[in-house]
Amino acid sequence: MSARITRARTALFAFLLLMSATACGEAGKTITRLAVGDPGPDPYTLAANADDDEQVDRRAEAGGQVKGDAPGLYGGTRKAAACDKDALVEFLQAGGEKAGAWSGVLGITVAEIPGFVADLTPAVLRVDTLVTNHGYRDGTATAIPAVLQAGIAVLVDRHGVPVVKCNCGNPLTPPDAEIDPKNSDFRGASWPQFSGGKVTVIATPEQEVKSLTLVDSETETAFERPAGSGGDRDGAAVPIPPAARSEPPLSTSGQTTGPATSGPATSGGVTPTRSGTPTGTPTDSPTDSPAPEESATEDGATGKPSATPGVRVPEKSPTAEAEEAPATGTEKPAEAAGPDEPAGGTTVPAPEPEQTRPQQSEQATRPAEPEPSDPGPGTTGG
Numbered sequence: 001m002s003a004r005i006t007r008a009r010t011a012l013f014a015f016l017l018l019m020s021a022t023a024c025g026e027a028g029k030t031i032t033r034l035a036v037g038d039p040g041p042d043p044y045t046l047a048a049n050a051d052d053d054e055q056v057d058r059r060a061e062a063g064g065q066v067k068g069d070a071p072g073l074y075g076g077t078r079k080a081a082a083c084d085k086d087a088l089v090e091f092l093q094a095g096g097e098k099a100g101a102w103s104g105v106l107g108i109t110v111a112e113i114p115g116f117v118a119d120l121t122p123a124v125l126r127v128d129t130l131v132t133n134h135g136y137r138d139g140t141a142t143a144i145p146a147v148l149q150a151g152i153a154v155l156v157d158r159h160g161v162p163v164v165k166c167n168c169g170n171p172l173t174p175p176d177a178e179i180d181p182k183n184s185d186f187r188g189a190s191w192p193q194f195s196g197g198k199v200t201v202i203a204t205p206e207q208e209v210k211s212l213t214l215v216d217s218e219t220e221t222a223f224e225r226p227a228g229s230g231g232d233r234d235g236a237a238v239p240i241p242p243a244a245r246s247e248p249p250l251s252t253s254g255q256t257t258g259p260a261t262s263g264p265a266t267s268g269g270v271t272p273t274r275s276g277t278p279t280g281t282p283t284d285s286p287t288d289s290p291a292p293e294e295s296a297t298e299d300g301a302t303g304k305p306s307a308t309p310g311v312r313v314p315e316k317s318p319t320a321e322a323e324e325a326p327a328t329g330t331e332k333p334a335e336a337a338g339p340d341e342p343a344g345g346t347t348v349p350a351p352e353p354e355q356t357r358p359q360q361s362e363q364a365t366r367p368a369e370p371e372p373s374d375p376g377p378g379t380t381g382g
Contacts, residue, residue, distance in 0.1 A: 029180075029184040030187060031130070031179070031181065031186050032145065032146045032186075032187055033186050033190055033194065034146050034188065035188075035189050035190075035191055036052065036151040037051050037167065039165075039167055039168035040133055040135065040146065041144065042136055042142045042170075043168035043170060044091075044098055044102060044135070044136050044170055045091050045169040046167070047084070047087070047167050047168065048167075049082075050082055050083060050153045050167035051124075052075070052082065052151040052152075056124060056150050056217050057126065057215060057220075058127065058150045058247040059073065059150075059244060059245075060248075062127040062128070062247075063198045063199065063200055064200065064201070065200070066127070066201070066203065067202070067204070067205040068156065068160020068161045068203065068204060069159075069209045070160075070243070071213040071222075071244045072126065072213055072215045072222065072240065072245075073126060073160070073202070073244075074123035074124060074154075074156070074212055074214050074215075075124040075125075075214055076123050076124050076215075076216065076231075077216055077218065077231075078214075078219070078231070078234050079231050079232070079234050080231050081231040082122055082153035082166060083153055083155050083166040083230075085122070088117055088164070089113060089114050089118075091169065092110075093113070097139050098136055099113065101136055101140060102136070102169075102171055103116075105141050105171040106171050106173075117155070119157070119158065120157060120228070121156050121228060121229065121230075122154075122230055122231070123154060123155075123212060123225070125150050125151065126150050127150055127198070127200040128147050128150055128193075128198060128200060129150075129162065129200050129201075130179070130181055130199050131145075131147075131162060131172045132172065132174065132175050132176070133145075133146040133148075134171045134173065135168075136170075141171075145175055145176065145179055148162075148165065149191055149194075150193075152166075153167065154166060156212070158208040158227055159205055159208060159209060160204075160209045160212060161174065161203075161204055162202065174201070174202075175201060181197070181199035182196050193247070211225060211226045211227055211235075212225050212227065213244065215244055215246075216237065219237060221237035221240065222239065222240045222241060223236065
């Protein structure tokens with residue numbers, strides 16, 4: 001009896017241990033996707049127009065770990081900032097308990113919030129980024145692993161690591177090192193470019209970042225933004241460095257295709273530019289018409305297919321050519337008189353160019369000789 005009870009207790013203990021390990025594993029491998037404009041669960045506040053409304057030029061090199069000082073890891077608009085640092089400080093100072101929860105997540109005191117926020121740099125993500133997103137609910141801070149879509153505006157610290165999500169004010173910390181995005185489950189709305197293999201973890205570099213190399217998607221240039229500044233001290237626009245090149249645009253099927261450009265491809269083979277003017281040749285447009293010289297020599301003279309698909313120009317008879325010939329003020333050359341036609345009364349035309357005038361035989365061009373007259377009377381012997 002005692003042996004049976006011992007076996008039952010052992011089995012129960014093993015079952016509970018297995019369930020505990022499974023639950024922890026599932027919780028650590030479920031990642032919430034947060035798309036552009038989505039504040040996510042338990043937001044501290046709501047900030048309108050914080051994210052990049054247009055499709056950001058995503059960084060081609062993505063996935064794995066990338067250090068926060070990598071060129072072109074972030075984007076932004078030169079001389080402008082998507083995040084309002086002053087508004088965030090005012091909100092937290094008036095928030096009471098929220099300020100305590102917010103500062104506690106980042107390891108600072110409530111009194112240190114103004115100086116901490118002033119030292120942050122506004123930027124826009126160019127890669128889908130794995131973080132721990134901290135919300136606020138019922139007086140306490142919450143935490144979930146989340147992947148932020150490229151295009152979300154953030155505030156980054158002196159190491160180039162995101163610490164605030166601008167559209168909701170939520171503090172961000174690095175993700176759990178045991179989470180592998182390639183082998184995780186995801187929940188929440190997705191986006192066409194999403195792939196677990198391209199989710200990026202932004203790591204801390206060895207030294208503090210003096211400036212960030214941001215990519216301006218609107219002008220397709222790069223510029224330097226000093227750490228802690230808000231756009232007022234941005235450097236001059238320069239070409240985008242090769243390491244910060246953009247991901248190729250999406251086709252209508254949701255797959256990347258063609259060389260990297262500033263905008264996504266559209267149906268019909270036309271790619272819009274940033275000014276809204278389409279470039280390229282639509283696949284459903286007819287081929288351009290040939291030049292008039294080609295039409296006259298190829299289509300009209302030889303009867304080859306015309307430039308318009310499915311249309312063939314018939315050969316023209318000599319009579320039709322004569323009727324369509326333009327008036328030049330001279331008449332067509334007369335043919336040699338036949339046996340039943342009078343030779344007189346014909347107007348001699350002006351000579352035609354040598355290369356187009358048909359060659360006439362010597363007999364046709366020689367004037368007709370007069371016929372001999374009848375012999376007079378008395379000339380015949382009788």
